[in-house]
Amino acid sequence: MANIQSNKWSIPRRSFLRGTGATLALPFLDAMRPLMAAGSNQGVPVRMGMLYMPNGVRADRWTPSGKGSDYKLSPILSPLQAHREELLVLTGLQNKASFTGDGHYVKTGGWLTGTTISKTTGSDISAGGISMDQIAARRIGQGTKLPSLELGTEPVATGIDRNVNYTRLYASHIAWKDANVPLPCEINPRVAFDRLFRKRSGTGEKRAADEQSVLDLVQEDARRLQSKLGRADKAKLDQYLDSIREVERRIEQEANSLGAGENLSPELLAKMDQLDKRISKAMGKSSREEELSSRPRFDHGEHCRIMMDLMALAFWSDSTRVSTFMFGNDVTGRNFSFLEGVNGGHHPISHHKGNKDQLDQYEKINRWHVEQYAYLLDRMKELKEGEGSLLDHCMIGFGSPIRDGNSHNPRNVPIVVAGSAQGQLKTGRHLVYEEGTPLCRLWLGMLERVGAKTSSLGDATSPLTGLG
């Protein structure tokens, strides 16, 4: 049975000590206090999570009433009441580059890039630019186990949408390492858990050295091979070489890090163990091996909540500082009949054509997503860190790149940010911007606060004013 305690967590102390000189990424746990200024936020990093909700919202039930700190949450946002003071709801933002193309793919593929994806059924797949989470990963993700963590619940959508001539893979990716490299979401919670928290078994120092020589060799051969290839083929090997370097960085980082069992706080171990057991329970398989190889097909709510718990623990253990989560792929037809009063799939219902009954169902699906978001915020608030909670040191965005799903309206997109990034955001407000303000200005504002200040992104050249 799956149980983390039975597996090899520790790495030899020697290999930790060997790693002097490299950046030490410290888990910001109470157990680590002796290493930090006690009870202080000094050195606690800001983390950023972006949650993607497919298929837009019921527009007339999204926007809060009132402005500034004197605002009242809308029906869809009402599950966030307990977090009202930790929220920024933003109105009036848009991604201009997504106004073209089609109803969905352009909006999703370019949500975090602020660019226009190329219209293609396969060749020259491109988002047009790097996504904001990956800008952050490049800048602040190099000292942690993973530069970034991409999570989701649905496999990459296959095939071509020949109605509109886009490859459906655009619907499944919001994180772009660069314009040409989409990052797939991990959808199996067991695989994600093991990737984050389980030590590779049997990796001794000798084996690590052997593997390093293996990696050296294949890189050398790849470079030699590359010199004989054409442009498009070269680009594929570039990805290969980049990814090997990234894996090397991770191996080195792991060896250097304080991931050794004796340094993990009992509290973190307990949380990991809890989540570990919960994953096994939810997946309902007879062995860990089966969990690893199965398609996650179980209660959607529990699936989403587990993936978000993984995000929270990944942040809390400082395994990564940047993460995205897709509740579903764009255009998902997921059956939401498990909700009282809802009958049917998400995408069909989003095309409500003004029918009152369908609008009600659409609203219920929206509110359900907000409830899950609230769940994540609850969890992050429970996790203590420095002088406050994990949430205090985060910015967790939640939104959709279209407003009304029926008309695919890309103006005034629904977007909320929770967490103050250590007081850098003045939360507890509804900010109303002039219609047409670039969404990318919010992204720039978040990047600045996460420690990855960037001068321009998409159609924005300055961060939003009035955020903090």
Place this chain on the structure above:
Amino acid sequence: MRRLLLLALIHASPADDFATKAVPFLKAHCYECHSANDPKGGIEVHEILSTDAAYRHHEFLDRIAEAVKWEDMPPPEDVDVVPDDQERSDFLREIDRIRTTLEKGDFPRQAGRPTLRRLNRDEYSYTVRDLFGVKFLAGHDFPSDGAGGSGFNNTGDALFVPPVLMEKYLAASRKVIDALYASPASLNRTLLARPDDKKSPEQAAREVLTIQGSLAFRRRISDEELNGLIGLFNSRIQRGDDYEAALRSPLQALLIHPAFLFRVEKDQAGKDEWKLDDFELATRLSYFLWASMPDRELFQLADQGKLSDPAVLAAQTERMIADPKFEYFARHFGGQWLGFDDLREVANPDPKRFPEFTPSLRLAMYRESVDFLTHLIRRNRPVLELVHADYTFVNGELARHYGIPGIRGNESQKVELRDPQRGGVIGQASILTATSLPLRTSPVKRGSWILDNLLGTPPPPPPQDAGVLPADDRSSEGLSFRQQLEIHRDKPSCAGCHAKIDPLGFGLENFDAIGRWRDRDVNGKPVDSLAVMPGDITFSTPAELKKLLLSSDELFLKNLARRMLSYAIGRQLEYYDEPAVAELVRELRANDLKAQSLVLSIVRSHPFQYRSANR
């Protein structure tokens, strides 16, 4: 710069018939609505200005021609000037000329150039299985791959190497090598040479790695590559490892080596195009038909330079079709072309409304489609049996689902169908379920599926304000679902397309959302499956619909040829592939539509056997 110049020359060329004969028509009658700003229906006509552009957009032009021919476009109710008959026929003649030229290959030909293909996760799993004999699917926890080209996940352009995948390659390589070393039989099969009195450890390792390296790279390993691997071996020997242990590193290196993970096809300097070498041909062949690496026999023939011999190639193709691994062709080509792959991941019938839809039934449905397609090709049946056949494959559970008596047990078995409604892919529950919504059938989805997946003529996208039907077919306001659909598509902006899509789906209304036969709908009313197509064509049952499809098979055959060719060469088809497609259909007809003749023709075709410097 050169490109601009070229464009300028094309535009200036007085010989460009398309520019003089067709573009004025497009300008006069189409640009107003279908150009760069706010292109209606996502259609941008203004890009097609020359014969060259017309070639590139030929499929689109065919759609334009259809609309113009049937006087759907320009829409008479919305425009001031409607083209007269002469204008129409001149325009259509020009598009016809483009099509004929393309099919004849009467233009500078090229073989095309698939982008370097990484093994997708299925191919990776099967390849590792065949290489080292491991029993598990080593790529099971890799991220799933997206699709490009004609909708297949073996398209080089759509296969990426994100860091998470590299992490998994490394983890999988450890696991595979551990499994290999844990099984004495597998290890002995792999370590074909051992050091002895006459053979030093290094000599023995060279022998092993020459063979395993060549198998892994699907060609003879180069000296440079071999020396690198021997270097890994030697450094472990020097450290005190024994012979077997020292081979771990070089064997692990094979599994993350670029020549293993990517299917490399060499360039040949100074040539516009060239024939693939025999190893490259063997690789294309084996991933086409097995989704895995070539076996010993293919390697031997390739090494002897015999595989490209047409008679040998044909015999090998037949042998491979007979091999059990050919099932993977049915799974991956068929699953993605016909969409029954969606049954595995996407289809989600509501468990309360359809408690009969158990995991085992889901599997049996998938099995039926795989077995049917495998059988059809292996027994060299006519490809039109895809549209209608008098047999299928069921186990006990699926037989009960279909109302076929007398079948028991879990094993899928071939059964004769006496009912003319069920046979062919249209009557397979896998596809009927995958084209339904959680709570109801979708005549629109089923109709689109026939137009797109079967006939290769996808309907254009719905207008932005189209709206969608209720998700459930439980009656509201006393209207049947069909009545609601008919009201919905009464809008002029919808009617044009839906008049072609919906009837096809109505004809299948006797199949419910999980593919069972029904005479009454969910509200207890008799199923109304009467369908009227434009041109006063009527039909009312799946059997009649199939007859209709069979009566004019050109679109179906051409689409089948296109999709299979695209799957085989791992890239999107381009205009310059049209002569090959036309040839495939001609040969298929000449061979009484026998399924294997299509596979053979693809293997013999120019785009399959050649590669060009540019794409």
